[in-house]
Amino acid sequence: MAVYIFKRLLWLIPVLFFISLVTFVLMHSIEGGPWDDEERPLSPTVIENLKQKYGWDEPVWKQYVTFVTNAVQGDLGVSYTRQDQPVTDIILTGMRVTGVLGLFSLGVAVVVGVSLGVLSATHRNRPLDYLGVLWASAGSAVPSFVLAIFLIYVFGVKLHWLPTFGWDVRHGIVPGWIPQPEQMILPVITIAALPTAYLARVTRAAVLEVLNQDYMRTAHAKGLGSWKVLYRHALPNASIPILTLIGPMAAALVTGSFIVEYIFSVPGTGRIFVQSISARDYGLIMGATLFYAVMVAVANLAVDVAYAFVNPRIRYR
Numbered sequence: 001m002a003v004y005i006f007k008r009l010l011w012l013i014p015v016l017f018f019i020s021l022v023t024f025v026l027m028h029s030i031e032g033g034p035w036d037d038e039e040r041p042l043s044p045t046v047i048e049n050l051k052q053k054y055g056w057d058e059p060v061w062k063q064y065v066t067f068v069t070n071a072v073q074g075d076l077g078v079s080y081t082r083q084d085q086p087v088t089d090i091i092l093t094g095m096r097v098t099g100v101l102g103l104f105s106l107g108v109a110v111v112v113g114v115s116l117g118v119l120s121a122t123h124r125n126r127p128l129d130y131l132g133v134l135w136a137s138a139g140s141a142v143p144s145f146v147l148a149i150f151l152i153y154v155f156g157v158k159l160h161w162l163p164t165f166g167w168d169v170r171h172g173i174v175p176g177w178i179p180q181p182e183q184m185i186l187p188v189i190t191i192a193a194l195p196t197a198y199l200a201r202v203t204r205a206a207v208l209e210v211l212n213q214d215y216m217r218t219a220h221a222k223g224l225g226s227w228k229v230l231y232r233h234a235l236p237n238a239s240i241p242i243l244t245l246i247g248p249m250a251a252a253l254v255t256g257s258f259i260v261e262y263i264f265s266v267p268g269t270g271r272i273f274v275q276s277i278s279a280r281d282y283g284l285i286m287g288a289t290l291f292y293a294v295m296v297a298v299a300n301l302a303v304d305v306a307y308a309f310v311n312p313r314i315r316y317r
Helices: 002-029 044-053 060-072 087-122 127-141 144-158 181-211 214-221 226-255 258-263 269-278 282-310
Strands: none
Touching: 002 060, 002 282, 060 282, 087 127, 087 181, 087 226, 087 269, 087 282, 127 181, 144 181, 144 258, 181 226, 181 258, 214 226, 226 282, 258 269, 269 282
16 A cells, blocks of 8 residues: 555655646736726836836746745745735634534535435435435525525624624633634534535435345345444445545645635635735745645545445456
8 A cells, every 4th residue: 555655645746746837827818917907007117117026027947847846845925915024924814713614514514415325215205305416406406605695694794693704712712722612603513514515425326225225135034223223334335435525625625725715704714815806916825826736636536545445346457
């Protein structure tokens, strides 16, 4: 397995190179830049001096080589619109908030989604199954920004039960990390809705397929209880497609939920990334894109390795 992991890590090099190249080309193909402000336009002399400062007066290929060389050394550049603050520091600052929000959302999605899928599969064509399918269909059909606005309107504007924005960790459950529960409920539900629906559908299909296998009938014939058969035999064999979905899902949730963080004013990496796009902050866009790519690639690798633990029949060569 060590050789397999090493080979997969080596594949990260061409993947990250391709992603960085595509992102760099696309950004330089768009007209304008971070200093093109229609409300407060800068003079051509100031813009020219800024381009010289950040190396924009160099040939495009040289700019890309410089960026890649610095990135390999751990330097993702600076933010053009945040007073030359290092991109790495900006990402790490937002990651604390986004990571906590993503982990809570992932926990809700896994617990609720897998439970709904198992209940639907074990109560096929019965009310619980219909309820689970309805939940999964609604969760996958409603966009996150629509759900966010709906929750804000109902629980914030009309009922006044929950706050609609902010992430105050100074007086939270765990100071500096976790805010008060009422601030987390709406964004967590909004982010977890779609992953919950996907997990419920995948879990239902996977468990139904396993329940129809011969060894499941043999286990029942030996006198094992239904729940014991389910958790000892059905779920471990049905976990491969579930893990395949959880891996990239975890990376996406932990690294940032762009629209949701922006709507609820959560100061995480997702909100920062959206703001950098609006401001055409190319340095921050490039650094954040590479960071997300690494997280997704590592999550996929972790899923592949986890296959061998949940299913001993899988071997890597």
